[in-house]
Amino acid sequence: METFSIKAIGRIHSPHKKANETPIQPVFAKGIEGTVVVEDEYAEGLQGLEGFSYIYLLYYFDKAQEAKLRVRPFLQDSVQGIFATRAPCRPNGIGFSLVRLQSIQGTTLYIEDVDVLDNTPLLDIKPFVARFDMRQNVRSGWQDEVDDELAQKRGVRDCPTAERQKP
Numbered sequence: 001m002e003t004f005s006i007k008a009i010g011r012i013h014s015p016h017k018k019a020n021e022t023p024i025q026p027v028f029a030k031g032i033e034g035t036v037v038v039e040d041e042y043a044e045g046l047q048g049l050e051g052f053s054y055i056y057l058l059y060y061f062d063k064a065q066e067a068k069l070r071v072r073p074f075l076q077d078s079v080q081g082i083f084a085t086r087a088p089c090r091p092n093g094i095g096f097s098l099v100r101l102q103s104i105q106g107t108t109l110y111i112e113d114v115d116v117l118d119n120t121p122l123l124d125i126k127p128f129v130a131r132f133d134m135r136q137n138v139r140s141g142w143q144d145e146v147d148d149e150l151a152q153k154r155g156v157r158d159c160p161t162a163e164r165q166k167p
Helices: 040-046 141-145 148-156
Strands: 010-013 033-038 054-060 094-105 108-112 120-127
Touching: 033 040, 033 120, 054 108
Parallel strands: none
Antiparallel strands: 010 033, 010 120, 033 108, 054 094, 054 120, 094 108
């Protein structure tokens, strides 16, 4: 099996200090602010990013439990395969979040709707581009069975800073 070496390009900072108090997706972290601090050696790579409203953060789940192939997702009571979920206990521990980009000052990105634990290693940043990323007639597998009220209740978990509103 091939192995790869990946180097963190920065850190994600948020008010989330405990996994069980962190919203499970950015849609449930509406209004929660954080920062992304990019290492100085990658500063040139931020050029042009300020024109985007949303960015994808790709990061490493450095605090996740051991990898599992079957899990019970937060939003459903039945077991699913890890690749049918966004659970953090993944074979390669890679996570992603779509967050709102508020501003950039130097190598610090000010973001909102952050659902990431504080001090998480950042692997990459990609801009959200509506013409590329929006899709019509989408199926969402078992997620289609979860009603909005249950998703909202379970999605914010015990996060003291999450807004209690529908996504």
